[in-house]
Amino acid sequence: MDARSERNAVPLAVDLDGTLIATDLLWESLFLLLRRNPLCLFLLPLWLWHGKARLKCEIAARIELDVATLPYRAALLERLRRDRAAGRRLVLATAAPRRLAEKVAEHLGLFDLVVCTDPHRNMAACAKRQALTELFGDGGFDYAGNGRADLPLFDAARRAIVVAPDRWAARWQAAHGAELIEARRVTMRTLARMLRVHQWLKNMLIFVPAVLAHQYLNPGVLRDSLLAFIAFSAAASAIYILNDLFDLPLDRRHATKRHRPFASGLVPIPAGLLAMAVLLAIGAAAAFFLPLVFTGVLALYLVVTTAYSMAVKRMLLLDVLTLAGLYTLRILAGCAATGIEVSFWLLAFSIFFFLSLALVKRYVELRSTELPAGERIAGRGYRAEDQEIIAQAGMASAFSSALVLALYIQSGASVGLYERPWLIWPLGPIVLYIAMRIWILARRDEMHDDPIVFIIRDWRSQLFAGFGAVLLLAAGL
Template sequence: MDTLSDNQAIPLAVDLDGTLIATDLLWEGLFLLLRKNPLFLFLVPVWLSSGPARLKREIAARVDIDAGGLPYRAEVLSRLRDERAAGREIVLATGTPRKFAEAIAAHLGIFDKVLATDEAHNLTSGRKQAALVEAYGDCGFDYAGNSRHDLKVFDSAREAIVVAPDRHAARWQSTRGGELLETPKPTIKTVVKMLRAHQWLKNGLIAVPMVLSHEYFNVGMMLSCVLAFISFSAAASAIYIVNDFFDLALDRRHPTKRNRPFASGLLSMPFGFASVAVLLTVSLSTALFLPIEFMGVLVAYLVITTAYSFSIKRMLLIDVLTLAGLYTMRILAGAAATGVDVSFWLLAFSIFFFLSLALVKRYVELRSTPLPVGERIAGRGYRAEDQEIVAQAGMASAFSSALVLALYIDSDAVRELYAKPWLVWPLAPIVLYLTMRVWILARRDEMHDDPVVFIIRDWRSQVVVAIGAVLMLMAGI
């Protein structure tokens, strides 16, 4: 009988969080729990007071993970499969709750043994070291890990494989040796993608009240608009990050959203938390330089967007009405920052116009997601058979916005503001062109962006918007 080589005779143990997968299941489980019921947040400190093991156990008892959708590190997974094929014993040694660890082991089918956090013990650092030494002896196993919690295990391993190390593990590897397994690292582009900087374009709506009041060259108002833009952009990015945390499982099943920084594991959730803290500090600090009314609108925006992330986004029709309201809040924020009054006409137009564009987003999701009749789209309140009524409501909202604009153009307010009010009339067909074109492209399956961002970026839309701006400027001369 052939004898095993030294390498084959030595088991290979591998850590889970940050090593085999590019994420941390404790954080992911916590957000799955809060998504189920935000009130669990008040129980987390109680559970944690009894130790990390209880916290993990309580979370695992209430949520399930999608083992097939996790961001596995391809380099590590390939290495484990090759070692297993060569006859080596592969051990999953993790501080993750046993329920999660066994679900992953069952999905991958490459582990001979699972060591994980149980009812009483949090299997990290010294406890993991002791468990492995008890099973295989000192220097009787190789170990792959990534963080400061793995340093004691590295010390007892025959060979250490350091994967995507944090600064503690990187320092250990540089001084003590061991194999370094590099993985893709985030770049500035990754951080910009996390912030969704392209979505900041929407905050240009803050300048609408100033522009419509013809205060184009008022330096004070322009500065206020800039500060309000910075404040709203920072707040919006913070909420986008939180929203990404709640949507990790859904994003990983989406053909394009699976590449988002947190869904793919390129950025860690602790980094995301730190970013949220910085962004909210920037947002609220900037708001202090503006009128108190602006702070009120900003806080309301933060509350509503947070509620949207928690539950509103899954409510039929309430979600799109909320989105339309959030766009309108940007206009109100601009009015609060500059002290300009907002007319009923502008708010009515805004609600209908942005409701139409919000319905475009849902329509595109329904078109691009194959669903059997009667089944809801993941994370939404819509079903396949709702597609036509969503489109009809969207087109009706588009025409309603144009009608409101036409009634406004024929009002006494326009005759008072503009010397040549007849030049403002083309704005109504311009609005119809913008919205109808978006809907036609959506019907053709050619609408892949947020419709508001699309209008801002699309050169044809830019041309007609520029024509409308010139006409308004000429009408006021």
């Protein structure tokens, strides 16, 4: 008997979570459930009281999981298809509940048998080892797994295949020389994408009150503004992680978002939750050194962004108004951190300008998604026929922001604050140029799905924004 025939003579049992797929179905199911009904959070302790198996089955019974979009391990999947074609018996051996395990097995069409969790038995670690040993005998099967819970299975199997191992499985693999299927490594770029570091640029709005009040050379004001920036950036990244976890099914159906760290399975969900806790702690630590009113603004930001992630983002028009409000809230945070008085003109300009950018974001989503008439875009409250009204509202908001700026320049407030107020008149055309160019490119389908990211990368927008900043500084000297 050759080596291949000998290998195929015994069944291969394959773990699901972390092995066949680069994610964990319990965490996936939990976020699906909470997105569908947040009140189920209060039922989780009751289900867990009856055991982890009961918890898994109760959650699975209340959700609909699209198993076709799960992040399968391509190398292992190809290996399984070859073994199946050679006549090898394959077994899906998983701690996932039957409802989900059988859906995966049916989708792939590779497995002869499914060994999984039922309401009375959590099929993990030693329980899974016992079940497989009863079926095939000690050493009567090969096993593919990835983590600490799989170590008893590795010891009981004839041969082990270690897939994308955690540190315990990696040590076992190194000690026993078992077959290894590695996964992509998490890099600094991956972490930056998880935190969405580029989105921190939005928090530069915190410095706007200090700049417009000509306090940008005041060390105390700069220190407080910097602390506020750190607090908001940490809080924003934490909420982005939460948003990504709730949006996993939608992101996996999206052409580009499916490559995000959580949607692709590159970063495990528990690691994201740990990162959230650390980020919130950093935000709280920075806020501790600032006035209490800033802490209130930060808390309001967290509440509103969480509500946006859970529900508001799916509500027609309320979503874009909320986004515009969150931009303006950053300006209020800068005022709260430094004690600088809030300017009506600044807040009015902010609401109109950022409402225009929020509408661009929705417009691009509609343009890039093929929808039948009358059907809403996934996870949003908009339909294809809404494109024109969104574009009209977005352009009107952009022109309104320029009008507010022009009225401010002509008002007594600017005359008393700037030595040369005539120097800031070009700010109106600059704002119109940036906003109108964004909308023109959006209608040409040449716009990134996030206009903030576009502005970061677009040298023309940067050039005009920089010129406007120079004029603003020169007018106050």
